[in-house]
Amino acid sequence: MAAATASTSEMLASVRADAGNDGAIESAEWMNQIVAQLWPFISTFIQTTLKTDVEPLVNAQVPTWLGSVTFGKVSLGSTPLRIEGLDVISTGPAGTRLEADIYYDGDAAVSIDVVTKLLGTLSLGVQHIKLSGTIQFVMSPLVPVLPLMAATQLAFINRPTIAMDLTGLADIDQAASIKATISNTIVDVLSGLLVLPNRVAAKVDPAADYFETYVPPAGVLRGTIAAGRDFVPQAGYFTTDDPDVYVIATLGGATATTPTVNNNVAPVWGTPFTFLVHNVRQALALAAWEDDTAGDDALGVGAISTADLTAAGEAWLPIAPAPTADGAAATPAGDVQLTGHLHALDVAAPLSATNDPAAPVGLLVALIDAATGLPSGASASARLRLTGGGEVVEKATAVAAVTDEAPVAAWNSTFELLVGAADLASGVLSLDVLDGGSEGVGGLKLPLSSVVAAPGRSVVMDKGLLEGGSSTGSVRVKIFIYGIGA
Numbered sequence: 001m002a003a004a005t006a007s008t009s010e011m012l013a014s015v016r017a018d019a020g021n022d023g024a025i026e027s028a029e030w031m032n033q034i035v036a037q038l039w040p041f042i043s044t045f046i047q048t049t050l051k052t053d054v055e056p057l058v059n060a061q062v063p064t065w066l067g068s069v070t071f072g073k074v075s076l077g078s079t080p081l082r083i084e085g086l087d088v089i090s091t092g093p094a095g096t097r098l099e100a101d102i103y104y105d106g107d108a109a110v111s112i113d114v115v116t117k118l119l120g121t122l123s124l125g126v127q128h129i130k131l132s133g134t135i136q137f138v139m140s141p142l143v144p145v146l147p148l149m150a151a152t153q154l155a156f157i158n159r160p161t162i163a164m165d166l167t168g169l170a171d172i173d174q175a176a177s178i179k180a181t182i183s184n185t186i187v188d189v190l191s192g193l194l195v196l197p198n199r200v201a202a203k204v205d206p207a208a209d210y211f212e213t214y215v216p217p218a219g220v221l222r223g224t225i226a227a228g229r230d231f232v233p234q235a236g237y238f239t240t241d242d243p244d245v246y247v248i249a250t251l252g253g254a255t256a257t258t259p260t261v262n263n264n265v266a267p268v269w270g271t272p273f274t275f276l277v278h279n280v281r282q283a284l285a286l287a288a289w290e291d292d293t294a295g296d297d298a299l300g301v302g303a304i305s306t307a308d309l310t311a312a313g314e315a316w317l318p319i320a321p322a323p324t325a326d327g328a329a330a331t332p333a334g335d336v337q338l339t340g341h342l343h344a345l346d347v348a349a350p351l352s353a354t355n356d357p358a359a360p361v362g363l364l365v366a367l368i369d370a371a372t373g374l375p376s377g378a379s380a381s382a383r384l385r386l387t388g389g390g391e392v393v394e395k396a397t398a399v400a401a402v403t404d405e406a407p408v409a410a411w412n413s414t415f416e417l418l419v420g421a422a423d424l425a426s427g428v429l430s431l432d433v434l435d436g437g438s439e440g441v442g443g444l445k446l447p448l449s450s451v452v453a454a455p456g457r458s459v460v461m462d463k464g465l466l467e468g469g470s471s472t473g474s475v476r477v478k479i480f481i482y483g484i485g486a
Helices: 005-013 029-061 175-194 306-312 421-426 448-453
Strands: 068-075 082-090 096-105 109-116 120-139 151-156 161-167 200-203 219-229 245-251 254-257 268-277 283-290 297-305 314-319 334-343 362-372 379-387 393-396 409-419 428-435 439-447 458-465 474-484
Touching: 029 068, 029 082, 029 175, 109 175, 120 175, 151 175, 161 175, 200 409, 219 245, 219 283, 219 306, 245 268, 245 334, 254 268, 268 409, 283 306, 283 314, 283 334, 297 306, 297 314, 297 334, 306 314, 306 334, 362 379, 362 428, 379 409, 421 448, 428 448, 428 474, 439 448, 439 458, 448 458, 448 474
Parallel strands: none
Antiparallel strands: 068 109, 082 096, 096 120, 109 120, 120 151, 120 161, 151 200, 219 268, 219 334, 245 254, 245 283, 283 297, 314 334, 362 409, 362 474, 379 393, 379 428, 428 439, 458 474
C-alpha cells in the first residue's frame, strides 16, 4: 500500500465534518452584538497571535526553497463574524461549555512578506477570507467571584472550512505554486492550533491552579471499520477490474488504517480502532483509496459524528468524492460499515485488555504547570517523552522566557495519550526541561507502573527536582491514568 498521508489530509479537509449539529440551538443575536463591539479589539489580538504563535509554525512547515514568511499589518475589516446558533452544556459541577456555529465572509486584509533566496522579498496580501465551523468555549472551573471563571479554553470541534484570496506576485512565474503553498500551510497551522484535541487555553485568574482547569475528554470511541459494499469497478486500459480498497479513519488527529482487500466490490476488513473523543460532535472521517502500484487513487470521503455513530451502534457511511467547485454532488464510490461505542473514562475503571491485544487500556494525562529556579535568560520548554512500552511518543510545550521580572516558566500544558498494557508495565515517562529547544536544563523520570500503583492512580509533584542538567530548578506536574469503562 503506497503512503498517502498528505493526500488523505487534503481529502478530509474538503469535507465539512460538523455532523451532529441538529441540536443547535438558541438564537445568538445578543452574542453577535457583543462580537460587533469587540471586533476592533479582536483584530489587534489576531495580529499579535499571528506574529507570536502562527508565524513560527508556518516557517517550520514551508519548504526550504520558499524561504521565510513574515506577517505584517492585520485588519479584520468592518464585517464581524456571525454566530448562527448557540448551545450551553454543563461540564460538571464547576464548569460549562458554549458551542456555537460561526461564519465569517468579510473584508479582512493581511500583508505577508516572503523572503526568498532567489527572488528576494516578495509581497503578498490576503483578502476576502471565508471561514465556517463549530467552536466550543469552555469555562472551567467556575468561581464565586467576578468574572466567575478561573480559566477558559477555545477550540474548533472539527476542522473548519477556510478559504482566502492571495494577491500579488503578478510578474512571478511561480506565483500560483507560491500562493498555494503559503495558503495551504497557513490553513494547516491554524487547524493544528485550534482543532480538537488542540485548543487555546488561558487563565482568567492568574492565581488559578492549572490542575483545576483540566476538563476530561468525553470518552473513548471503540469500534471497527467493518466492511464495504457497492464499490465501483475501476476502468483500466483493456479491462474493468474490481477495486483494491483500503480505508483510513481519522478522529482528532489519530488514524486507523485497514489492510487492502484486493479485487472486491464488497470488501470485509474488521479493523478495530480506539479514538480519544473530547466532544461527541467530533466527526469520525473516512477516506477510501484504491491501492495501485503506480500511485494510490482517491475514491472518496465521508464523515459521521461520534454522537450519531454511538447512538445507532453501527452505520453504513456513503463514500463519495468531494463536491466540485460549482457544488455539484459527485457519484458515490461505495459505502463503508462502521461500528462504534463510546466508553467513559474513570480513574477507578479497570486497566484491562480487550480482545485486541494492541488496543489501548487507559488514558495517560500529564498536566505540566510551571518550572521555578531556572536561570534568567533561558528560553525554557518542557518535553514529555514516553518510552519502554511501545513506540517512543513525545510532545513539547511552548517556549517560556525566564527573566528576573518573570522568573517562573509557566507552560500550562496538557499531555494526553492512550496507552496499552505494555506501556503501563514497562513504560517510563520522562520530563526534560530544555533551553532554546536543545540544551538540557534538567529532567525527571517516572515509571508508569508507579503511577498505576499510586492512590487514585495519580502522582502530584509540586516541586519535582530537575536532575542531570545545568539547573537545580523544579517543576510542578500532575500525572494520572484513567481506565476505560464498559
